[in-house]
Amino acid sequence: MSKYSIIKVIVCLTLLTSCMSKEEPTSITLNSPDTNIELNFFISDKGKPSYLVSYKNEKVIDSSKLGFEFQKVLALDSNLKIIKVERKTIDETWKMIWGEDAQVRNHYNELKVFLEETSELKRSFNIIFKVYNDGIGFRYEFPKQEHLNHVIITDENTEFNLTADHKVWWIPGDWDIYEYLYNTTKFSEIDALKHYEPKTHLGQTYVPENAVNTPVTMKTDSGVYLSFHEADLTNYAGMTLAVDTLNLKMKSELVGNSENIKVKRQTPFETPWRTIQIVDRAGDLIESKLIVNLNESSVIDNMSYFKPTKYVGVWWDMHIGTGNWDYSGKNHAANTKYTKEMIDFASEHNIGGILVEGWNIGWEKWWDKKNKKEHFDFVTPYPDYDLEEVVRYGKSKGVELIMHHETSADIIRYEKQIDTAFALMKSLDIHSVKTGYVGSVTPEGEYHHGQYMVNHYQKVLEKGLETNVAINAHEPIKATGKRRTYPVAISREGVRGQEYNAWSKDGGNPPEHLTIVPFTRMLGGPIDYTPGIFNTSLKPYKSENQINTTLSHQLALYVVLYSPVQMVPDLIKHYQEHPAMQFIKDVGVDWKKTKVLEAEIGDYLTVIRQEKGTDNWFLGAITDENQRIIKVSLDFLDVDTIYSAKIYKDVPNSHYLKNPEAFEIEEQEVNSKTILELKLAAGGGCAISFIPKE
Ligand code: NOJ
Ligand code: CA
Numbered sequence: 001m002s003k004y005s006i007i008k009v010i011v012c013l014t015l016l017t018s019c020m021s022k023e024e025p026t027s028i029t030l031n032s033p034d035t036n037i038e039l040n041f042f043i044s045d046k047g048k049p050s051y052l053v054s055y056k057n058e059k060v061i062d063s064s065k066l067g068f069e070f071q072k073v074l075a076l077d078s079n080l081k082i083i084k085v086e087r088k089t090i091d092e093t094w095k096m097i098w099g100e101d102a103q104v105r106n107h108y109n110e111l112k113v114f115l116e117e118t119s120e121l122k123r124s125f126n127i128i129f130k131v132y133n134d135g136i137g138f139r140y141e142f143p144k145q146e147h148l149n150h151v152i153i154t155d156e157n158t159e160f161n162l163t164a165d166h167k168v169w170w171i172p173g174d175w176d177i178y179e180y181l182y183n184t185t186k187f188s189e190i191d192a193l194k195h196y197e198p199k200t201h202l203g204q205t206y207v208p209e210n211a212v213n214t215p216v217t218m219k220t221d222s223g224v225y226l227s228f229h230e231a232d233l234t235n236y237a238g239m240t241l242a243v244d245t246l247n248l249k250m251k252s253e254l255v256g257n258s259e260n261i262k263v264k265r266q267t268p269f270e271t272p273w274r275t276i277q278i279v280d281r282a283g284d285l286i287e288s289k290l291i292v293n294l295n296e297s298s299v300i301d302n303m304s305y306f307k308p309t310k311y312v313g314v315w316w317d318m319h320i321g322t323g324n325w326d327y328s329g330k331n332h333a334a335n336t337k338y339t340k341e342m343i344d345f346a347s348e349h350n351i352g353g354i355l356v357e358g359w360n361i362g363w364e365k366w367w368d369k370k371n372k373k374e375h376f377d378f379v380t381p382y383p384d385y386d387l388e389e390v391v392r393y394g395k396s397k398g399v400e401l402i403m404h405h406e407t408s409a410d411i412i413r414y415e416k417q418i419d420t421a422f423a424l425m426k427s428l429d430i431h432s433v434k435t436g437y438v439g440s441v442t443p444e445g446e447y448h449h450g451q452y453m454v455n456h457y458q459k460v461l462e463k464g465l466e467t468n469v470a471i472n473a474h475e476p477i478k479a480t481g482k483r484r485t486y487p488v489a490i491s492r493e494g495v496r497g498q499e500y501n502a503w504s505k506d507g508g509n510p511p512e513h514l515t516i517v518p519f520t521r522m523l524g525g526p527i528d529y530t531p532g533i534f535n536t537s538l539k540p541y542k543s544e545n546q547i548n549t550t551l552s553h554q555l556a557l558y559v560v561l562y563s564p565v566q567m568v569p570d571l572i573k574h575y576q577e578h579p580a581m582q583f584i585k586d587v588g589v590d591w592k593k594t595k596v597l598e599a600e601i602g603d604y605l606t607v608i609r610q611e612k613g614t615d616n617w618f619l620g621a622i623t624d625e626n627q628r629i630i631k632v633s634l635d636f637l638d639v640d641t642i643y644s645a646k647i648y649k650d651v652p653n654s655h656y657l658k659n660p661e662a663f664e665i666e667e668q669e670v671n672s673k674t675i676l677e678l679k680l681a682a683g684g685g686c687a688i689s690f691i692p693k694e
Contacts, residue, residue, distance in 0.1 A: 656683020
């Protein structure tokens, strides 16, 4: 008898005894629709609620406790009994307004457990478990009740206890920023405090203990992939996971503030979902819709004012030093003339958006750490930037302005101006904004990932909904699938983006970076990485830095990384007349279908996507610092169609360090029976467009 079956027997026995003695169950099982995942909820000694999870008969989450601690009142984590359970099964399909797939299946079994204290206060809470074929989600629900009204949560103690020392891809549990390179270690080797280097360009970064930020992804020795995260983070603090490397345990550690308040709520309320993706293939993590499925359906039926788009920007100039945000300095980049040149370029290359940073008053104090606050003005342009004219000119060329609001994390000021700032966008018919929150949060004592900021980011989404403006937030709260409910949440940063290649002192993002990000950060939702730098050497602007990939790898990122807004960030002159520009011109941004063909986290990844509204397919494949050959069967193509495939690929001597910009384009007729052999250079990639022949 396996170890697992023993546990099962014990659990069943407990159930039996408790049924007999108290006429109530103390252990309950819930399976995924395909029965591969089994969740057991039970009340352990002293009335402590606990759960464990197995996948294909292998235990993946060991017995883990659940509970809460509050300010001034007794903890709610023991002396509990089950007073009722409810079950249901849902199988429905919903439409993504924009996304990786046109349709999403939402199929799960649900169990709601009603718990009540056996002691006099009889405080109660419920736990809702949903088990899908690709993982589980559970959330706590606190009903309105006499002895639990206004609550201050000082700790949520949700445990995720592991069964072995897995391989983990992780970043430190920083309360302010997610912009780290991923570490790949055994769970027992996680040392967030050692890897924590305060970033000089940011005013605030805080890692209080050995914890990781989510999504955090693991691989077991038997090849099962697990990823831990949360869904629907609303009016609550973001969750980091504290790690106990000795006992292989994790526990929720909510982001607090300087007063040690984690969450302030009044009953009734519910927490975000705690999620565990459980799959066999690395690619299934990406294809999984667990996180969006756990969010409520959309509050709007359509969003005709926003179309997924590629966009150029007055942006890379600032990062490589050829332009300035600040009008008082040299080379103020956000001027009408330069913006119009960019609009012309965009319009000639099938690019629908333009972002202009540094257009508004306030950047003079941007670098002044002491006087950073109370300076940005979100409605007044600098004298050399004619906002109305730029909008008008763009519209005449089919290119929409993307507004920019850098707030310096001065929330007090931004919220004071938010109505006027969004009203201005509405009056000019501008339908998207990139927001930014660099630096320390005002009011002081708050962190970027705490409840105060979660509520701020939510306020901005709601303002966007009200004024038809979609939000692309930088230095954001992590993505937790809220894009389903609020499709105005189009993209966000929350990742160590391309910009680090321009100015970080540590050599930039290594080639493996983007073979990890899709399996970690991106499981939460789209990223605004800004792929597509052609001048990978950054010469002559930042000769000490460079992009650590080949050019074909940069092209492949338009398919590998999902976002409904994809930047085309390099200087225009690096794209003009460049043959690889054809791929950027052709590649879609909104998809009918997405599939991950082959992948190993940290090594390589091949993604195919079918464009919505056309019959075109696109493929993106990337590798880490190792060259490799991959075979791709084109059986995903329509069987009755012949396609013209344009293959943008590395050449035999391409190399991310030695020869990054060498590439070639091969054109070939293909059909669903074709098998392609793609040779990826070290740090290389391959991008292919498949366009049906007439
Ligand atoms: C940091 C953002 O990530 C970057 O894209 C932007 O240019 C600067 N902040 C200024 O807002
Ligand atoms: Ca950033």
